[in-house]
Amino acid sequence: MTRFTINGNPVAFDLPPETPLLWALRDAMNLTGTKFGCGAGLCGACTVHIDGQAQRSCQVNIGDIEGTFVTTIEGLSRDGSHPVQQAWIAEQVPQCGYCQPGMIMAAAAFLKDTPKPTEDDIKAGITNLCRCGTYPRIKKAILRAAGTPKEG
Structure with a gap:
């Protein structure tokens, strides 16, 4: 079980630790604002914040981010006021x-x-x-x- 926080909500994933964060967000959490682009970390379509730092979520395994805080486009601001x-x-x-x-x-x-x-x-x-x-x-x-x- 991998635990971290997404957009202020604690989550626990019973997925293989090598699962890319991108797919945990899109498939398990239905947070589809984070896009699949190249899958190689080159284009940045999948960029999220991990502990406040921009990261390409296709290159981050969920097993490597235990205890972190992840922010997606859906969590940047609830009302588009950022x-x-x-x-x-x-x-x-x-x-x-x-x-x-x-x-x-x-x-x-x-x-x-x-x-x-x-x-x-x-x-x-x-x-x-x-x-x-x-x-x-x-x-x-x-x-x-x-x-x-x-x-x-």
């Missing part, structure tokens, strides 16, 4: 939207560590992929959420 979510709406970031939950989770963790980023900080710090190429809007949304004016 500053990153509000900035995403204001900047009309999504195109297809598939990668956006992971992108938002990555941005929220990034801003916690880098509260006043530059455009170069964002370029270096956000490594999630967006097949639709919404990177300029993502950058603007992150700057908006940080309260940082767009650079020159």
